[in-house]
Amino acid sequence: MPKLSNNAIKIRKTTIEDAAREHFIKQGFHATSMRDIAKTAEVSLGNLYNYYATKEAIFESIIDSYLTVMDDKLREIFAQIDEPLEPSNLRKLGEMLGELVNQHSDFWLLMYIDVLEFQNRHFRNMFDGLTDRFQRVFADKFEEARLRGDLRTGVEPASVFTAAYMQFFNYFLVEKLFGGNQHLNLTDEQALNSITKIFAYGILSEAKLAEFKKSAING
Amino acid sequence: MPKLSNNAIKIRKTTIEDAAREHFIKQGFHATSMRDIAKTAEVSLGNLYNYYATKEAIFESIIDSYLTVMDDKLREIFAQIDEPLEPSNLRKLGEMLGELVNQHSDFWLLMYIDVLEFQNRHFRNMFDGLTDRFQRVFADKFEEARLRGDLRTGVEPASVFTAAYMQFFNYFLVEKLFGGNQHLNLTDEQALNSITKIFAYGILSEAKLAEFKKSAING
DNA sequence: TAATAAAAAACGGACGTTCATTTTTATTTA
DNA sequence: TAAATAAAAATGAACGTCCGTTTTTTATTA
Numbered sequence: 001m002p003k004l005s006n007n008a009i010k011i012r013k014t015t016i017e018d019a020a021r022e023h024f025i026k027q028g029f030h031a032t033s034m035r036d037i038a039k040t041a042e043v044s045l046g047n048l049y050n051y052y053a054t055k056e057a058i059f060e061s062i063i064d065s066y067l068t069v070m071d072d073k074l075r076e077i078f079a080q081i082d083e084p085l086e087p088s089n090l091r092k093l094g095e096m097l098g099e100l101v102n103q104h105s106d107f108w109l110l111m112y113i114d115v116l117e118f119q120n121r122h123f124r125n126m127f128d129g130l131t132d133r134f135q136r137v138f139a140d141k142f143e144e145a146r147l148r149g150d151l152r153t154g155v156e157p158a159s160v161f162t163a164a165y166m167q168f169f170n171y172f173l174v175e176k177l178f179g180g181n182q183h184l185n186l187t188d189e190q191a192l193n194s195i196t197k198i199f200a201y202g203i204l205s206e207a208k209l210a211e212f213k214k215s216a217i218n219g
Numbered sequence: 220m221p222k223l224s225n226n227a228i229k230i231r232k233t234t235i236e237d238a239a240r241e242h243f244i245k246q247g248f249h250a251t252s253m254r255d256i257a258k259t260a261e262v263s264l265g266n267l268y269n270y271y272a273t274k275e276a277i278f279e280s281i282i283d284s285y286l287t288v289m290d291d292k293l294r295e296i297f298a299q300i301d302e303p304l305e306p307s308n309l310r311k312l313g314e315m316l317g318e319l320v321n322q323h324s325d326f327w328l329l330m331y332i333d334v335l336e337f338q339n340r341h342f343r344n345m346f347d348g349l350t351d352r353f354q355r356v357f358a359d360k361f362e363e364a365r366l367r368g369d370l371r372t373g374v375e376p377a378s379v380f381t382a383a384y385m386q387f388f389n390y391f392l393v394e395k396l397f398g399g400n401q402h403l404n405l406t407d408e409q410a411l412n413s414i415t416k417i418f419a420y421g422i423l424s425e426a427k428l429a430e431f432k433k434s435a436i437n438g
Numbered sequence: 439t440a441a442t443a444a445a446a447a448a449c450g451g452a453c454g455t456t457c458a459t460t461t462t463t464a465t466t467t468a
Numbered sequence: 469t470a471a472a473t474a475a476a477a478a479t480g481a482a483c484g485t486c487c488g489t490t491t492t493t494t495a496t497t498a
Contacts, residue, residue, distance in 0.1 A: 003464095003475080003476060003477095004476080004477075026338075027249075027335075027336060028247060028248075028249060028335045028336045029247075029250075030246075030247060030249040030250040031248075031249040031336060033452075033453065033454080034453080034454060034455080035452085035453085035454095043478080043479095044478055044479045044480065045454095045455090045479085045480070046455085046456080046457080046478070046479060046480065046481095047477070047478050047479070048455095049454095049455070049456080050476095050477065050478075054454080054455085055454070055455095085422060085423075087423075109334075109335065111397075112331045112334060112335055113335055115328075115331060115396060115397065116244075116246075116247045116328065116331055116332055116335060117246060117247045117250060119245075120396075120397065120398055123397075123398075124398050125398070126397060126398070127393050127397050127398060127399045127400075127402045128398050128399065128400045128402065129400070129402075130399075130402045130403075131402060131403055131404035132404065135404075148427075149424055149426060149427070150423065150424055150426075150427040151422055151423065151424055151427070152420070152421075152422060152423065152424050154416075155416075155422050156404070156405070156413070158404060159403045159404055159405055159410075159413060160413065160417060160422050162402065162403050162404075163386070163390075163403060163413065163414060163417060166386070166389060166390070166393070166402075167382070167385070167386050167389075170385060170386075170389040171382075171385070174346050174385070177334060177339075178330075178334065178339065178342075178345060178346050179339055179342075179343050179344070179345070179346060179347050180346045180347065180349075181346075181347045181348070183346045183347065183348075183349045183350060183381065183385075184349075184350055184378045184381050184382060185350035185351065185354075185375070185377065185378050185381075186375070186378055191378075194375070194378060194379065194382065195382060197373075197374075197421075198379060198382060198417065198418060198421065199417060199421055199422055200421045200422065200423050200428070201371070201420065201421035201423060201428055202371075202416075202417065202418055202419045202420035202421040203304060203370055203371060203374045203379050203418055203419070204304075204306075204369065204370065204371065204419050204420055205368055205369055205370055205371050207368060207369075208367075208368070208369040208370070209419070209420055221440095221441070221442065221443095221496095221497070221498050222441080222442065222443090223442080223443075252486075252487065252488080253487080253488060253489080254486085254487085254488095262444085262445095263444060263445045263446070264445085264446085264488095264489095265444075265445060265446070265447090265489090265490080265491085265492095266443075266444050266445070268488095268489070268490080269442095269443070269444080273488080273489085274488065274489095
C-alpha cells in the first residue's frame, strides 16, 4: 500500500480526534482508555499509534486545532464590534459569546481537563494578558471614545471591557456546564440586557448615586 | 484490640481525606490511585477499606464535609453584609469572596473534578437557584432598598446582586486557578474598586448616558 | 484471650504501548 | 487490460505494569 495522501491522513486523524474528544469531555483524560477511543473511531487499537505517539499526543492535537478555531471565532466576533464600549455593542458581544460558549462547550471542558489533569499546561495563556490583548485589538476605538468623552473619569477602557467580556462569558459557562438553570432568575435575553445596563449605568438611582459619590471609594 | 472511639475514627478519616484531597486536586480523581492515597496518609492499602467502601466514597466524604464548611463560610460572609447593594458593602463582599476563593481553592477544583469526571453529580445544586437563595437571605434588605428608592427602575435586586457575586467570584477564580496573572491589568484592590464602581454607576459619562437612554434597549 | 485494627498478599481485570502478522492498494509489469 | 509487486496501513494478540478491591495474616490492647 503506498503512502496515504496528506488529505487522507488528515481525515483519519480527524475521525480519531472526534472520537477521543467525545470521551475526554464525558469522562476526562485519565478515565478515557485508548480502547475507548479505538472503538468509537472504529479503528484498531494498534493503528492509533500509527497516527499518534501517545494518548497525550491525541489530547494535545485536539487542543491545538481547537485553539486556532477559537482564535478565528473570537477574531470574527471582534470584527463585528465597532464601538466596544457602546451598550448596544456590549450586548451584541454578550450575545455572540453566548453562542460561542454554547456551540463549543467542548473547548471549555477541555480547558478544565487541562487545569485538573495537566496543571493548566496547554491553556496557560488563555487569560494571562487578556486585557492587553483587548487593548491591542481596540486601541483606536478606546482612544476615540476617550476623546469624545464617552466614559466617566477614571474608567480604564480595556479593563472594563475585559470585565464585561468575563461577565458574559462566565454567565453562559455557568448556564451550560454548571447546571445554572437560569441562575440569575432571568432568561438569557433578560440577562444580556441586565448585564449590559449594569455596565452602562450601574444599579443605583440618581439620588443614591449622589450620596455615594460624596463618600469613600476612589481608588 | 477494642473498637476505636468515634473520635479516633474521625481523626484517622481526616488524615486519609487530607491525603486523598491532596492528590485529587493535583491530578484529578481517576489519575489518583488508592496506593497514592495510602502512601501519603501513611496507612496500608488494605486499611483504607476499613474506613471507606470505595475510592468514590472517599471523594464523596471530602465533598460532603467541604460543602458544610463552605456553607458556613458563606453564611459568615452574608452576616457581614447589612446593605447588600450599597457600594461599600459590595466591595466588602468582593473582598471576602476573594479570601474564600484563595483560602479554599481546593473546593473549586473538586467542583471541576465533579463536572468532568462525574457529570456534576455532587455539585449539581451549586448554582441552580442561586438568585433565589440570595433573595431569601436578603429579602428584607432588598425591600427596604426598594422603598428608599436606592435603585434605578427596572433593577431586580436579587439578580444584580447575584451578577456582582458571580463577577467577583469569577475574577478571583481566574486569578487563582487559570493563570489570570492580573487579567484585568489591575491589582486585586483596583479590580475590586473597578467592579464595585461598575455596579454602582456603570462606565458611561453623563453625556453619553443621556444619548443612550434615548435609544433602544429597554427589556 | 478475644475482638479489633492494621498490614500484607493476592485477585482478576484493565491499562498504555509494542510488535509480528495480515490486509490493502497504487504502481509496475506483461 | 489484467496480473504481480511492494510498501504502507491496519490488525489484534501479547507485554509488563498498575488498578480497585478482597482475602488472609499479623499486631495490638482492653
